[in-house]
Amino acid sequence: MPRVRIQRHLQQVLLEVKDILETFGWHGKILRVNLSSETTVSEEIEAETLNGFVGGRGLGVNILFDELKLAADPLSPENKLVFAVGPVTGSGAPMSGRHAVISKSPLTGGVFDSNSGGSFGAEFKSAGFDALVLDGKASSPVYLWVSDGEAEIRDASAAWGRDTQETTHRLLEETSSKASVACIGPAGENLVKIACIMNDYHRAAGRGGLGAVMGSKNLKAIVVHGDSKTQIAKEDAFREVTRTIASLLKTVPLTKDSLPTFGTSVLVNVINEHGMFPTRNFEEGVFNDAEAISGEKLKERIFLKPYACRSCPVGCGRITSVEGQEIGGPEYETLWALGAQCAVNNLEDVALANHLCNKLGLDTISMGNTIGCAMELSERGLIDEPVRWGDSRRMISLVEETAYRRGLGEDLAEGSRVLAKRHGAAELAMQVKGLELPAYDPRGVQGQALAFATSNRGGCHLRSYMIGPEVLGSPVLVDRFEWQAKPKLVMLFQNLSAAMDTLVMCRFSSFAVAVEHYARLLSAVVGISFDTQRFLQLGERIWTMERLFNAREGFRGGDDVLPARFLEHPLTEGGSRGMKVHLSGMLERYYKARGWDEQGNPKPELLARLGIMA
Amino acid sequence: MTDPSVDGLLITDPTKFEKQLKELHVAPEKLASMIDHTKLSPDKTASSIENLCDEAKAYGFASVCVNPYWVPLVSRGLQGSTVKVCTVISFPLGSSLPEAKVEEARLAAEAGASELDMVMNIGAMRDGKHDVVENDIRGVVNLARQKGALVKVILEVGYLTDEQVRQSCEIAEAAGADFVKTATGFGPMGATIHHVRIMRETVGERMGVKAAGGIRNFKDVLRMIAAGASRIGTSAGVEIMEGYRWAELSEAWTDIEEIPCKLCPVRAADTGKMPKDVYSYYKGKCHECAYKDTYNRFYWR
Numbered sequence: 001m002p003r004v005r006i007q008r009h010l011q012q013v014l015l016e017v018k019d020i021l022e023t024f025g026w027h028g029k030i031l032r033v034n035l036s037s038e039t040t041v042s043e044e045i046e047a048e049t050l051n052g053f054v055g056g057r058g059l060g061v062n063i064l065f066d067e068l069k070l071a072a073d074p075l076s077p078e079n080k081l082v083f084a085v086g087p088v089t090g091s092g093a094p095m096s097g098r099h100a101v102i103s104k105s106p107l108t109g110g111v112f113d114s115n116s117g118g119s120f121g122a123e124f125k126s127a128g129f130d131a132l133v134l135d136g137k138a139s140s141p142v143y144l145w146v147s148d149g150e151a152e153i154r155d156a157s158a159a160w161g162r163d164t165q166e167t168t169h170r171l172l173e174e175t176s177s178k179a180s181v182a183c184i185g186p187a188g189e190n191l192v193k194i195a196c197i198m199n200d201y202h203r204a205a206g207r208g209g210l211g212a213v214m215g216s217k218n219l220k221a222i223v224v225h226g227d228s229k230t231q232i233a234k235e236d237a238f239r240e241v242t243r244t245i246a247s248l249l250k251t252v253p254l255t256k257d258s259l260p261t262f263g264t265s266v267l268v269n270v271i272n273e274h275g276m277f278p279t280r281n282f283e284e285g286v287f288n289d290a291e292a293i294s295g296e297k298l299k300e301r302i303f304l305k306p307y308a309c310r311s312c313p314v315g316c317g318r319i320t321s322v323e324g325q326e327i328g329g330p331e332y333e334t335l336w337a338l339g340a341q342c343a344v345n346n347l348e349d350v351a352l353a354n355h356l357c358n359k360l361g362l363d364t365i366s367m368g369n370t371i372g373c374a375m376e377l378s379e380r381g382l383i384d385e386p387v388r389w390g391d392s393r394r395m396i397s398l399v400e401e402t403a404y405r406r407g408l409g410e411d412l413a414e415g416s417r418v419l420a421k422r423h424g425a426a427e428l429a430m431q432v433k434g435l436e437l438p439a440y441d442p443r444g445v446q447g448q449a450l451a452f453a454t455s456n457r458g459g460c461h462l463r464s465y466m467i468g469p470e471v472l473g474s475p476v477l478v479d480r481f482e483w484q485a486k487p488k489l490v491m492l493f494q495n496l497s498a499a500m501d502t503l504v505m506c507r508f509s510s511f512a513v514a515v516e517h518y519a520r521l522l523s524a525v526v527g528i529s530f531d532t533q534r535f536l537q538l539g540e541r542i543w544t545m546e547r548l549f550n551a552r553e554g555f556r557g558g559d560d561v562l563p564a565r566f567l568e569h570p571l572t573e574g575g576s577r578g579m580k581v582h583l584s585g586m587l588e589r590y591y592k593a594r595g596w597d598e599q600g601n602p603k604p605e606l607l608a609r610l611g612i613m614a
Numbered sequence: 615m616t617d618p619s620v621d622g623l624l625i626t627d628p629t630k631f632e633k634q635l636k637e638l639h640v641a642p643e644k645l646a647s648m649i650d651h652t653k654l655s656p657d658k659t660a661s662s663i664e665n666l667c668d669e670a671k672a673y674g675f676a677s678v679c680v681n682p683y684w685v686p687l688v689s690r691g692l693q694g695s696t697v698k699v700c701t702v703i704s705f706p707l708g709s710s711l712p713e714a715k716v717e718e719a720r721l722a723a724e725a726g727a728s729e730l731d732m733v734m735n736i737g738a739m740r741d742g743k744h745d746v747v748e749n750d751i752r753g754v755v756n757l758a759r760q761k762g763a764l765v766k767v768i769l770e771v772g773y774l775t776d777e778q779v780r781q782s783c784e785i786a787e788a789a790g791a792d793f794v795k796t797a798t799g800f801g802p803m804g805a806t807i808h809h810v811r812i813m814r815e816t817v818g819e820r821m822g823v824k825a826a827g828g829i830r831n832f833k834d835v836l837r838m839i840a841a842g843a844s845r846i847g848t849s850a851g852v853e854i855m856e857g858y859r860w861a862e863l864s865e866a867w868t869d870i871e872e873i874p875c876k877l878c879p880v881r882a883a884d885t886g887k888m889p890k891d892v893y894s895y896y897k898g899k900c901h902e903c904a905y906k907d908t909y910n911r912f913y914w915r
Contacts, residue, residue: 251669251852475857476831478870485869492864514859532863 024233025087025526026050030063031129031151033144035217036077036136040151045130052611054522055086057113057501058542059131060102064111065549074106074209075191075216077137083124083182083222084132086503087525090125090230091238094245095506097122097310104553105208106216107193107366107415108434108458111549112208115462115501116182117309117317118200120224123180127226138218143183145175146224156220161186163359164198167221175223183221184211185361187403191215192413194366194402194436198358202307202317202328206363208435208457209415233527241520245513249313252512254474259316259508260306264332265295267439272340274471274480275574276444278437279340280389281372282430282565285441286574289345293335302327302351309506316508322351329364330354336439337368342375342395349392353399360403366415369436371398373416373429374408382423383408427564433458433555442566444576445470447478447486450586453560454490456546462507464493474511483582487590492536499539541610544602548612557600560587635836635868642858643674645835648844650700650729650824651851652679654799660687667691673855677729679847681705682722689726700729703754706798708733708770716753723761730758731766731795731824731847734782736773740889744785751789759790766793766824766845769813771879772803772888775895776812783816793845797827802887804828806879807841814842832858833867837877874905 099121105112188211195211307317401409435458442449451464804827826847
């Protein structure tokens with residue numbers, strides 16, 4: 001197995017900054033927990049690792065690359081599950097209240113990082129660690145209690161089988177009301193491959209089935225709390241840059257008005273008007289009932305209060321109320337997945353299905369997308385039982401069946417790729433590399449299409465959020481149908497996203513904050529100078545390592561593909577009418593821009609430039 | 615079909631225009647020094663105007679441009695800085711009596727304004743009463759000279775044909791104004807490459823050209839500069855400067871050509887907001903355009 005290390009010539013420099021690295025921003029510690037042997041060990045992180053990968057996604061990917069056995073079964077004890085935060089976490093910098101979860105995904109078979117808000121990340125950091133690495137499998141259900149530098153594996157038999165809300169409530173009572181809980185629901189316990197990890201009741205590390213990885217280890221929850229502070233290297237510089245970031249968030253209309261007022265659901269009408277709001281399993285890009293599930297309607301009918309993650313001045317989260325239940329969401333992606341994707345126009349039912357997903361521990365995007373796939377299979381007579389477009393009651397029952405692997409839910413629990421293949425129509429699964437696509441029809445937005453196809457974790461919008469420049473005009477509006485010059489832009493956003501995920505900062509901050517400010521923020525916190533280019537190179541290094549990880553697991557350039565629907569069938573109505581994805585032309589340019597060969601493999605000179613030795 | 619390089623609204627080949635932006639090499643400090651940081655909507659409150667001053671000082675903008683009521687506050691807010699105080703006269707309609715314009719200008723100048731953006735008498739211009747328009751401008755210019763202020767004449771191009779835009783520039787120059795300016799931002803059309811070009815061609819290097827109206831991002835600004843603008847009026851100064859940080863990170867921003875129709879003034883032509891003759895003038899141009907079949911997805915497909 002090839003191993004990746006930062007080149008040795010950097011080591012002398014790294015030794016000189018070792019003291020800084022371990023004093024400011026980071027704790028310099030990983031908590032390692034082997035659930036088979038029930039051992040917990042605090043381990044120092046090497047300075048070169050912190051310098052080269054910083055934190056969050058970078059740290060997790062590096063651990064996985066170095067330590068995970070080739071072709072390891074994602075649901076076996078040998079798979080590793082990493083929770084990681086960054087140097088900025090817990091500093092109080094705006095929009096820094098997030099954490100990353102990294103593992104090999106049971107849904108895609110590739111490296112996977114999932115990102116969540118709330119307060120879990122900040123609490124974990126306060127408990128005294130930069131990362132938690134779990135492997136092995138407990139002999140019976142357990143949870144991990146991490147508090148002020150100490151870790152304890154505790155019995156979770158009483159919580160096993162309970163939903164995420166009951167579990168959270170119960171474990172807070174058992175530990176501390178000030179603690180934060182990340183846990184799985186029945187879906188994760190039943191190894192459902194689209195199971196998520198919920199934290200702080202309403203937030204989710206949603207994608208990639210990492211809840212199933214947790215379930216495979218008999219780990220019900222992780223509870224964290226601590227009082228340690230993130231030390232800042234350059235207080236004055238930190239104050240200045242955080243003041244700038246806060247001011248920008250209050251200046252740019254998206255972060256000042258749109259997101260606080262409507263949350264992400266403000267996008268429903270916007271994307272529908274562009275003719276790229278996927279409808280009925282991506283058959284079309286216009287949902288005639290979009291207004292009924294829009295952010296405006298949500299605010300009018302079921303909105304209860306906004307929700308903000310730790311250190312966030314924006315507060316894009318929504319807490320809604322339906323039938324007396326307090327619901328976290330629905331956010332834009334969920335309104336689409338459990339709405340237009342299934343042709344459901346009943347807002348209350350969308351919210352209830354969302355609530356059920358949260359409680360049972362299911363990724364709402366993959367769940368809704370997969371149900372939409374089942375509906376199309378059923379409408380085409382490929383599934384015996386009726387699952388009709390727009391049948392919201394059936395949709396809700398399928399959520400439950402999936403979590404418990406009952407009936408048709410047994411197939412849905414494997415995700416859309418397996419579901420469609422089992423029923424003889426693989427082409428009807430709207431996924432990339434096994435991960436279900438989110439709420440943007442790629443035909444209407446060429447750069448985002450390329451971002452979907454080339455994402456290391458599969459059908460994901462957040463690895464390069466091209467909707468920013470192609471639809472929202474952030475930082476500048478570019479023609480969304482143009483494709484020839486998009487590869488370089490996709491690459492820039494992929495690198496930036498990976499770099500941001502090391503801090504760990506919210507993606508939405510980039511609507512207002514330029515790359516330079518992230519670099520300044522990181523520099524101020526850790527006391528080592530990161531300029532814009534160095535910061536972006538950090539992202540490029542992580543992206544390349546993920547690509548290498550997937551390559552050794554058997555992924556090839558041919559996996560950078562979209563479902564045939566997007567390549568062969570133009571949309572027939574709306575603002576993107578007549579459009580298909582120009583994927584092959586974009587891929588060729590993208591590989592070249594990346595410094596990869598024609599098969600999509602990073603060239604040796606690129607690895608040398610990034611300080612990666614494979 | 616008309617050759618677009620001669621008669622089309624986008625005078626040169628639009629597929630090459632965006633690439634010109636690469637050649638500009640405008641330093642961020644220079645870009646900031648060209649921006650009039652503007653808030654003219656009537657709902658703004660004192661705290662937002664104070665914030666505007668802080669931003670202008672932080673980024674080094676050319677001026678803060680506000681309605682006359684806010685001039686004393688802005689004068690205090692900018693004290694000790696190099697940022698100028700700019701205000702608007704007879705805004706946004708331009709139909710005040712010449713004496714009223716002069717008096718409004720006097721009060722503003724005495725309160726601290728050193729740049730006066732006056733709206734010309736648009737109706738008189740459309741009536742062909744050029745002497746009325748010129749005298750109207752001259753009155754404010756004379757007052758400004760006494761007070762050491764400069765004058766920018768807002769043409770409000772959305773009410774004018776190209777020929778009237780040219781004539782307005784000539785009149786403003788004859789009246790001694792310092793700048794010609796495209797629009798108020800409250801009229802039927804904002805700043806366009808087309809109009810800025812005409813204005814620059816007409817006034818040469820003898821006057822400044824201020825592009826204002828609908829300028830929201832750094833690419834809009836670069837387009838205006840490439841077309842000949844020497845000053846930019848915008849309420850999105852901060853977003854533009856922050857966005858400009860992205861420009862150096864990838865050539866792709868300028869590699870991606872904008873659809874020419876999106877840059878063309880015809881796109882903003884609106885029968886509900888414009889005089890019928892001006893509306894017809896623009897729409898007629900659209901039908902003659904050589905690019906309509908190639909690019910105009912929105913109108914022709």
